[in-house]
Amino acid sequence: ALRKAVIAGNWKMNNTRVETKALIEDLIPLAKDAGCDVVVCVPFTNLETAVNLTKGTNIKVGAQNCHFEAKGAFTGEISASMLTEMGVEYVVIGHSERRQYFGETDATVNKRLKAVIDAGMTAILCVGEMLEDRENGITEELVAMQTKIALGGVSKEDLSKVIIAYEPVWAIGTGKTATADQANEVCALIRATVEKLYDKEASDALTIQYGGSMNAGNAAELLSKPDVDGGLIGGASLKAPDFATIINAAS
């Protein structure tokens, strides 16, 4: 990676409050000398615990979703200001699990992304193709389209509040990882798409993570690639030593 890396754990729907406390307490000493930015994206119910425990440390806290409206009749949703009030600094937007299971579309991803930025938080925007798309040879078009729609109406200045995570859907929760070259190829394509939308200065500054079964064993090789600026880590972020190995590989 040519840029300072960001290593973010996506805990998904894992860990109770008690488990959150244990994991973060294990992680703090292991991550304290990190040469990259470290984020843990935890379930809503654990945000307050995570923010309190990480105060004064180099670990930042993220949520995994955020509604686009400021308030109102949206049962089960959480607004951006509810998150900022709690000290949350990052929000994962458009993870493929939300797109697949919860009806998330490129249009709602765009709205959520803008709500996160407007609230002063950093959005970790997930894009990526399904296996079928890759087999049909439309990875480039699809990922470029997801990126363009998600960034619609986002100014160049606000782009500094966006991280893009390239997560091939076929590599999520399957144990299959893209090769480092495949990951770099699509990360570079995303960067080229952003350059066309904005300019080279903006695309050079953008953090683009790889996600999809990144783990302690494959992180170093993935992170050695010039366009891979970090990782969004699923299962391996649930074990402090594994997550620490990835942090060290990025430092």
Ligand code: 3PY
């Ligand atoms: C995974 O690695 O499984 C992820 O989805 C990370 O977000």
